[in-house]
Amino acid sequence: MVAMKAAILYQSLTGTTREAGELIAVNLQQEGWGITGVSSVAKPELRSIQDADLIVVGTWVHGLFVVGQMPFGVANLENLPAMRGKKAATFCTYGLNPGKSLAKMDDAVRKTGLEVVDGMAIHRGKLRSRTEAFAAQLTSKLARA
Numbered sequence: 100m101v102a103m104k105a106a107i108l109y110q111s112l113t114g115t116t117r118e119a120g121e122l123i124a125v126n127l128q129q130e131g132w133g134i135t136g137v138s139s140v141a142k143p144e145l146r147s148i149q150d151a152d153l154i155v156v157g158t159w160v161h162g163l164f165v166v167g168q169m170p171f172g173v174a175n176l177e178n179l180p181a182m183r184g185k186k187a188a189t190f191c192t193y194g195l196n197p198g199k200s201l202a203k204m205d206d207a208v209r210k211t212g213l214e215v216v217d218g219m220a221i222h223r224g225k226l227r228s229r230t231e232a233f234a235a236q237l238t239s240k241l242a243r244a
């Protein structure tokens with residue numbers, strides 16, 4: 100299998116999604132992938148996006164906890180530079196119930212031209228185990244692709 104190179108982009112208010120992004124980077128490296136950079140959607144490292152085959156995009160869920168959940172900053176995701184031809188994996192961190200946030204994120208990310216191949220909602224209390232599972236799931240999915 101040819102190792103993939105991934106860039107991580109996150110949006111984070113209190114640091115949880117940033118930490119999840121950093122853990123995903125470490126876990127993907129342990130699976131043998133290269134990481135071109137970890138940066139915020141607001142200040143993306145354009146070079147790391149350019150150098151990557153796959154972009155991992157993460158944000159946090161905001162809403163009224165059981166209704167009206169949305170991924171935070173969908174417009175920012177739609178405004179990312181066009182990334183046609185690359186793959187994407189999405190994740191959102193949440194406190195109680197993510198609702199349909201992941202599907203809404205996927206729609207926004209697709210508008211940038213990325214092909215969404217995987218995604219996971221990650222409870223903020225289970226960052227370590229869920230980010231590990233996400234990296235394992237993503238690498239095995241693409242090894243079979």
Ligand SMILES: Cc1cc2nc3c(=O)[nH]c(=O)nc-3n(C[C@H](O)[C@H](O)[C@H](O)COP(=O)(O)O)c2cc1C
Nearest residue numbers: 111112113114115116159160161162164194195196
């Ligand atoms: C204003 C606000 C609204 C939130 N609404 C929801 C919600 O509707 N459902 C949910 O599961 N979590 C909700 N959360 C919890 C966050 O999604 C969760 O804590 C997340 O991990 C925060 O990520 P961050 O530290 O990267 O900002 C909300 C948090 C805030 C601050």
